[in-house]
Amino acid sequence: xxxxxxxxxxxxxxxxxxxxxxxxxxxxxxxxxxxxxxxxxxxxxxxxxxxxxxxxxxxxxxxxxxxxxxxxxxxxxxxxxxxxxxxxxxxxxxxxxxxxxxxxxxxxxxxxxxxxxxxxxxxxxxxxxxxxxxxxxxxxxxxxxxxxxxxxxxxxxxxxxxxxxxxxxxxxxxxxxxxxxxxxxxxxxxxxxxxxxxxxxxxxxxxxxxxxxxxxxxxxxxxxxxxxxxxxxxxxxxxxxxxxxxxxxxxxxxxxxx
Amino acid sequence: xxxxxxxxxxxxxxxxxxxxxxxxxxxxxxxxxxxxxxxxxxxxxxxxxxxxxxxxxxxxxxxxxxxxxxxxxxxxxxxxxxxxxxxxxxxxxxxxxxxxxxxxxxxxxxxxxxxxxxxxxxxxxxxxxxxxxxxxxxxxxxxxxxxxxxxxxxxxxxxxxxxxxxxxxxxxxxxxxxxxxxxxxxxxxxxxxxxxxxxxxxxxxxxxxxxxxxxxxxxxxxxxxxxxxxxxxxxxxxxxxxxxxxxxxxxxxxxxxxxxxxxxxxxxxxxxxxxxxxxxxxxxxxxxxxxxxxxxxxxxxxxxxxxxxxxxxxxxxxxxxxxxxxxxxxxxxxxxxxxxxxxxxxxxxxxxxxxxxxxxxxxxxxxxxxxxxxxxxxxxxxxxxxxxxxxxxxxx
Amino acid sequence: xxxxxxxxxxxxxxxxxxxxxxxxxxxxxxxxxxxxxxxxxxxxxxxxxxxxxxxxxxxxxxxxxxxxxxxxxxxxxxxxxxxxxxxxxxxxxxxxxxxxxxxxxxxxxxxxxxxxxxxxxxxxxxxxxxxxxxxxxxxxxxxxxxxxxxxxxxxxxxxxxxxxxxxxxxxxxxxxxx
Numbered sequence: 001x002x003x004x005x006x007x008x009x010x011x012x013x014x015x016x017x018x019x020x021x022x023x024x025x026x027x028x029x030x031x032x033x034x035x036x037x038x039x040x041x042x043x044x045x046x047x048x049x050x051x052x053x054x055x056x057x058x059x060x061x062x063x064x065x066x067x068x069x070x071x072x073x074x075x076x077x078x079x080x081x082x083x084x085x086x087x088x089x090x091x092x093x094x095x096x097x098x099x100x101x102x103x104x105x106x107x108x109x110x111x112x113x114x115x116x117x118x119x120x121x122x123x124x125x126x127x128x129x130x131x132x133x134x135x136x137x138x139x140x141x142x143x144x145x146x147x148x149x150x151x152x153x154x155x156x157x158x159x160x161x162x163x164x165x166x167x168x169x170x171x172x173x174x175x176x177x178x179x180x181x182x183x184x185x186x187x188x189x190x191x192x193x194x195x196x197x198x199x200x201x202x203x204x205x206x207x208x209x210x211x212x213x214x215x216x217x218x219x220x221x222x223x224x225x226x227x228x229x230x231x232x233x234x235x236x237x238x239x240x241x242x243x244x245x246x247x248x249x250x251x252x253x254x255x256x257x258x
Numbered sequence: 259x260x261x262x263x264x265x266x267x268x269x270x271x272x273x274x275x276x277x278x279x280x281x282x283x284x285x286x287x288x289x290x291x292x293x294x295x296x297x298x299x300x301x302x303x304x305x306x307x308x309x310x311x312x313x314x315x316x317x318x319x320x321x322x323x324x325x326x327x328x329x330x331x332x333x334x335x336x337x338x339x340x341x342x343x344x345x346x347x348x349x350x351x352x353x354x355x356x357x358x359x360x361x362x363x364x365x366x367x368x369x370x371x372x373x374x375x376x377x378x379x380x381x382x383x384x385x386x387x388x389x390x391x392x393x394x395x396x397x398x399x400x401x402x403x404x405x406x407x408x409x410x411x412x413x414x415x416x417x418x419x420x421x422x423x424x425x426x427x428x429x430x431x432x433x434x435x436x437x438x439x440x441x442x443x444x445x446x447x448x449x450x451x452x453x454x455x456x457x458x459x460x461x462x463x464x465x466x467x468x469x470x471x472x473x474x475x476x477x478x479x480x481x482x483x484x485x486x487x488x489x490x491x492x493x494x495x496x497x498x499x500x501x502x503x504x505x506x507x508x509x510x511x512x513x514x515x516x517x518x519x520x521x522x523x524x525x526x527x528x529x530x531x532x533x534x535x536x537x538x539x540x541x542x543x544x545x546x547x548x549x550x551x552x553x554x555x556x557x558x559x560x561x562x563x564x565x566x567x568x569x570x571x572x573x574x575x576x577x578x579x580x581x582x583x584x585x586x587x588x589x590x591x592x593x594x595x596x597x598x599x600x601x602x603x604x605x606x607x608x609x610x611x612x613x614x615x616x617x618x619x620x621x622x623x624x625x626x627x628x629x630x631x632x633x634x635x636x637x638x639x640x641x642x643x644x645x646x647x648x649x650x651x652x653x654x
Numbered sequence: 655x656x657x658x659x660x661x662x663x664x665x666x667x668x669x670x671x672x673x674x675x676x677x678x679x680x681x682x683x684x685x686x687x688x689x690x691x692x693x694x695x696x697x698x699x700x701x702x703x704x705x706x707x708x709x710x711x712x713x714x715x716x717x718x719x720x721x722x723x724x725x726x727x728x729x730x731x732x733x734x735x736x737x738x739x740x741x742x743x744x745x746x747x748x749x750x751x752x753x754x755x756x757x758x759x760x761x762x763x764x765x766x767x768x769x770x771x772x773x774x775x776x777x778x779x780x781x782x783x784x785x786x787x788x789x790x791x792x793x794x795x796x797x798x799x800x801x802x803x804x805x806x807x808x809x810x811x812x813x814x815x816x817x818x819x820x821x822x823x824x825x826x827x828x829x830x831x832x
Contacts (some may be wrong), residue, residue, distance in 0.1 A: 004812045020368055035712035047700070062780045064772040066739045073743050076707045082276045088779070099273035108771035112778070121777035128275075137450060143360035144349040148695035150703075158699035162688070163349055164342015166282040167360055173450035175275040175603045179282060184342030194706035207736035209772070210784050241526065242449060258603050352684055356693050372670070406666055410659035418660065 013147060027196065039220055041199030050152035051218040052247065053225045054202075055235065056127050056190060059252035061212035063088060063125035065108035067085065067204035072106060074192065075205040081178040083189040084129040084204055089256060092118040098254045126257050130155060130176045130189035131246035138177060138188075140166035147186065153247060154193050159185045173242045182193070201256060272607035281599045281611045286336035286619045288595045289627060291441045291463060292470065292588055293333050299471010299505075300326040301374070301430060305500065308381070309427045321644045322475045323378050328634040330374055335627055336368065339618050359440065366440060379404055379428045380419050382642050387411055400433050400641070438467045440597040445594060452527040453534060453598045456517045460592075465509035470587035472502045473580035480577045482644070492569050495576050503559045506583060509564040510552050513590065530601045538608050539597045547593055551586030555579045577650045711744030713737050723812060730757075730813020740768060740811075762804050766790075769805040 051183055063086055071077065071084045081100030090113055091097055109125070133139075136155045139147050146162035149155055162185035169177045169186060180187040192202035200206070205215045216223035228251065229235065235249040239258065250257065300322040306312040307319035338344045354361035379386070387409050390401035408415075442463030445454040476498045483490050520531045535543050558579050562572065600608045614620040670765040691697035709793070717724035727733060738744060742757040760768055775787040791801050799808070802816075810816040822828035 003670060035714055059781070060784050062772055062785050063777060066736065069739060070710055070736070075706075078738075080276075080279075085276050087273075088777075096270045097606075098271040099604065100271065101273070101276055104276040108628060110767070110770060110774065120778060123777060125779050137448075140357045141447070142355055143358045143363070144346075145353045145355040145689075145693075145695040145799045146349075148693060148699070150700045151692050152830050154703075155553050156699060157705045158696050160701075160702075161346070161349055161353070162343065163346045164340070165337075165340070165360065167358075167444075169277075169282050170599070171450055173603055175277045178277045178280075179342055186342075190703060193703045195708055195710075197704040198708065200708065200712065206710055206712060207739045209732075209735045209739075211734070227769070352681055353686075353689060353694065359695075379729045406659075408657075408659045408662050412659075415659045418663075422663075 015197075030042075035201060036199050037196060037201060037220075038199075038218060039217065040196070045197060047151045049219065052053075052153060052191070052196065053216065053218050053229055054129070054132070054163070054205075055116070055214040055225050055228055055246045055251055056129075056248065056253075057212045057214065057251040058124055058126055058257070059241075060210045061086065061125040061127055062210055063105065063109040064209065065105040066207040066209060067127060067213060068104055068106045070203040070207040078181050079182065081180065081187070083176070083187070084127065086112075087126045087128060088123060089126060089254075090116060090123045091121045091256070093121050094118055095121075095229045107216060124254070124258060126250075126253065127204075128176065128238075129248065130191065131174050131244065131248040132191060133244035133246050135243060135245050137173065137242070137244060141167045141171040143167065154190060155188070156190055156193060157186050159183060162186050168226040173244060273604050274602035274607040274609045275604045277606075278602040278604065279609050281596060282608065283340070283595055283599060284611070284619045285596075285613060285621070285624050286340040288591045288629075289624055290333065290590070291438070291467075291595070292591050293329050293336065293631075294438050294441055294592075295463070295470045295587060296474050297326045297330045297333065297374075297469030297471065298464070298467040299469065299473070300329070300435045300475050301471070302468050302505075303432045303472060303475050303498065303501070304377070305427050305431050305434075308377075308423050309431070312497060314491075314493040316646065317494045318475055318479050318498065320381060320503040320642075320646065321479060323374065323381060323473075324635065324638050324644065325475060325478060326471075327374050327378060328631040328638060330371055331634055332627065332630050335630070337363075339623060339627070359443050362440060364434070366437050369591055370430075370437045373398055373426055373430045373433055377423060377430060378642065380423045380426065383419055384411060384416075385643060397641075418471040435464060439464050445598070449596050450603055451601070453520075453531050453601065454594070456519070457515055458519070459594075462509065462512045462516060465505055465512060466507040466590055469502065469509050469583055472498055472505060473583040473587075474493045476502065476576055477580040477584065480573060480580075483611050488645075490573050492573065495573055499559065499562055499576050499579075502580070502583070506556065506559065510556060513552075514548075527601075529604045530605055534597060534608065538600050538610070542589060543593050543597070547586060547589045551582050551589060553585065556581050558621055566604055604621075707745065709743045709745035710736075710738050711748075715744055726810065726816065727812040729816075730810070732812055733813055764805050765806045765811065769809075 014078065038070060038201075052220045065086055068082070068086060075083060077083055077151050081193075082104040085101050085106075086109075087099055087101045087105070088109055089097060089099050096118070098113065105127075108172055112120075112123075115148075132153065132155050134149075134153070136147075136149060139149055139155060141163075142148075143165065144161055144163055146158045147155065147168050148158070164184045164186065166179055166186065169175075169179065171189075177186055179185070192200070195202055195206075202213075202215050205213045214228070216224050216225035218226055219230065220226060229249065233251065235251055237244075237246045237249060238253075264545060303315060303322040304319050304326065307315040334347075338347060341347060350361065351364040352365065383405060386405045390398060390405060390409070393401055420514060424567050439460040442460030445451075445463075446456060446459030449455045476495060479498075480490060480495070515533065520528050561567075562575060562579070567575070596611050602609060615622055617623070682756040686696050686698075688697040689695065692700075713727070713736060717727075720737075723737075727735075727737070740760060741747075746755050747757045748754060770790065772785060773787050774780075777787075783821045794801050794803055799810070805811075808817065819828065
């Protein structure tokens with residue numbers, strides 16, 4: 001909440017390029033939260049000169065599951081399959097880690113876990129989604145070229161060519177892929193490519209109330225993700241040892257996060 | 259050791275990623291490498307006779323080629339049953355992705371099919387020319403096509419046939435190795451899966467393929483000959499068992515080396531592999547694959563190799579050992595394919611697999627798929643005689 | 655035909671070659687449009703991915719019509735919450751600027767459940783600087799209200815502190831304007 005707010009304040013103070021006023025209608029005294037990616041809407045999209053990044057701020061995630069709900073609604077994701085999900089990590093005083101994600105966090109986390117015998121040191125939530133690897137194992141293994149990295153850096157699935165062999169599902173170290181039980185082809189998070197192309201934020205970013213999910217263009221030096229990624233803060237990627245070079249970064253993810 | 263990363267702490271929650279609950283590669287993908295393995299092993303027997311002149315294998319050489327063909331003919335069937343969109347299977351040939359190991363399948367399969375068919379045509383040419391003369395109607399037309407409409411059985415033509423067979427079998431060996439080694443690589447190349455991602459995987463698959471194929475030939479030869487009330491060539495069985503022993507020692511050694519290297523290297527997510535073999539796979543791996551189906555046959559094969567045994571007992575034991583080894587390879591495929599997928603990529607838990615009966619990848623479908631090659635084999639026996647006539651003279 | 659055996663075999667080999675070559679040529683004809691424009695995949699698939707219909711609008715798109723709610727929502731603590739999370743997607747409600755369906759409004763206990771999705775202290779992952787949390791039913795006891803009360807009986811859902819601040823101003827606990 002604060003991040004978005006302070007961001008908006010900066011916009012209002014003029015710290016961030018004034019051109020943004022053209023994108024976000026600022027009516028009266030009301031405070032607008034950024035809902036669009038500047039520089040896309042109404043312009044020709046140059047697919048060869050784009051770079052985007054996604055940052056998940058683990059310290060700000062409250063496990064409300066809004067992102068999961070939005071994601072399911074945006075794509076009508078069939079039950080039991082998840083394009084994105086939120087995990088709950090519970091750390092006991094013995095340093096044991098208990099992880100769960102009932103329904104992928106779709107119903108939120110209404111209650112604390114009751115099956116843990118020891119006293120709990122603390123809890124944190126970790127949202128998961130496609131890592132948009134620059135060296136994507138799923139793309140490498142697809143036998144028919146149905147999964148590919150687009151020139152603007154998105155790992156997408158061509159649902160008209162996918163044969164449904166599920167090799168990409170085996171190859172993905174992050175298990176973000178699933179075989180759609182209706183269409184019988186592989187499906188995954190696209191960071192809402194269709195929204196981005198229209199200048200909108202991914203649905204999960206759009207609905208996140210705390211700013212735990214951040215998305216933006218790395219070609220835009222005024223974007224929040226640009227500033228975080230180029231800044232001094234520590235960011236990590238998941239399963240770095242897999243050599244996948246994700247474009248999804250985690251801020252404040254502890255070493256227990258896999 | 260750092261508590262947060264010790265195996266116990268990792269596994270305490272048995273957390274499975276929500277998309278990992280379902281095992282995507284199920285029994286059809288167990289069956290597929292099993293079938294190509296049978297093809298490979300049978301082909302090795304034929305190659306030993308036709309290329310390496312192991313004369314004692316003569317009684318089974320032709321049969322093993324037909325056996326290979328029957329199973330090769332249905333090798334794509336489990337894959338089609340497995341695909342989510344089987345009607346798009348030609349995409350594999352149309353737009354094979356240059357980066358994918360799986361993309362080569364269509365081409366490798368087509369080439370191996372062609373090679374096996376032509377080897378059989380040349381091996382059987384003399385018989386086919388004779389059969390052509392005695393057959394009528396459609397069957398005669400078939401025989402004419404299969405003999406390239408030539409009845410030339412002159413000395414020169416026979417010599418040419420022998421050369422062609424040696425050439426085809428010669429290129430057939432690398433093709434067979436590629437066909438099956440590639441299947442192993444499909445698994446070995448998945449870095450996200452700690453039990454699969456080892457360069458040993460193609461090697462293990464190749465050796466166990468030879469084991470299953472040779473066992474199948476021994477068992478089928480003994481059963482069919484017994485059923486038809488014909489004699490069993492003891493020398494042939496002996497050579498087969500010796501070859502089988504060699505390949506099985508290799509296969510078992512590499513299988514154990516894989517487990518050993520996981521537990522010795524302790525790299526990456528080895529705790530998941532350990533937990534898998536000692537947890538969900540404890541009985542199917544250690545008890546069935548290793549103790550019952552590997553150690554016992556190894557011991558029996560040792561006895562058969564060292565001591566002189568009565569012919570009949572030897573043949574009977576050969577059949578039993580072959581049957582156990584056929585089971586061993588099937589269990590090994592199961593443990594690799596299904597077992598590997600039980601580990602969630604969360605590195606914190608294991609999912610479960612319950613085979614269904616009437617699913618398109620269910621138990622019934624498995625039984626049907628495995629029955630088809632035997633029907634094909636029966637049909638082939640009507641066109642190509644399994645056994646060479648000089649076996650007949652051995653009848654006592 | 656009276657051809658020698660060698661000749662026949664040569665014809666067989668040649669025809670295999672021709673078939674294979676022809677097959678490879680034919681394969682080129684069957685390649686889908688735009689395949690290989692950017693790499694070994696169908697470039698049109700990118701365009702198709704970009705054309706997936708959008709189901710979530712933005713709060714701005716909701717506020718275009720719902721100006722009353724907009725006024726309250728934008729001033730309140732809940733300004734960062736997406737309208738569509740609680741009410742449903744824009745695509746289910748409006749199309750081409752016309753209303754096509756009524757979105758549900760949460761009532762009574764549903765509201766409490768919805769609120770506690772974020773505001774439950776029981777889950778120890780919600781830091782004070784990110785979100786204000788309460789423990790139930792302690793919060794109701796502390797505020798001296800009935801335990802059957804729903805959150806929205808004190809908190810305006812769009813601006814949760816609206817009535818609270820107003821009440822405090824009226825009772826003099828807080829200066830007007832602060």
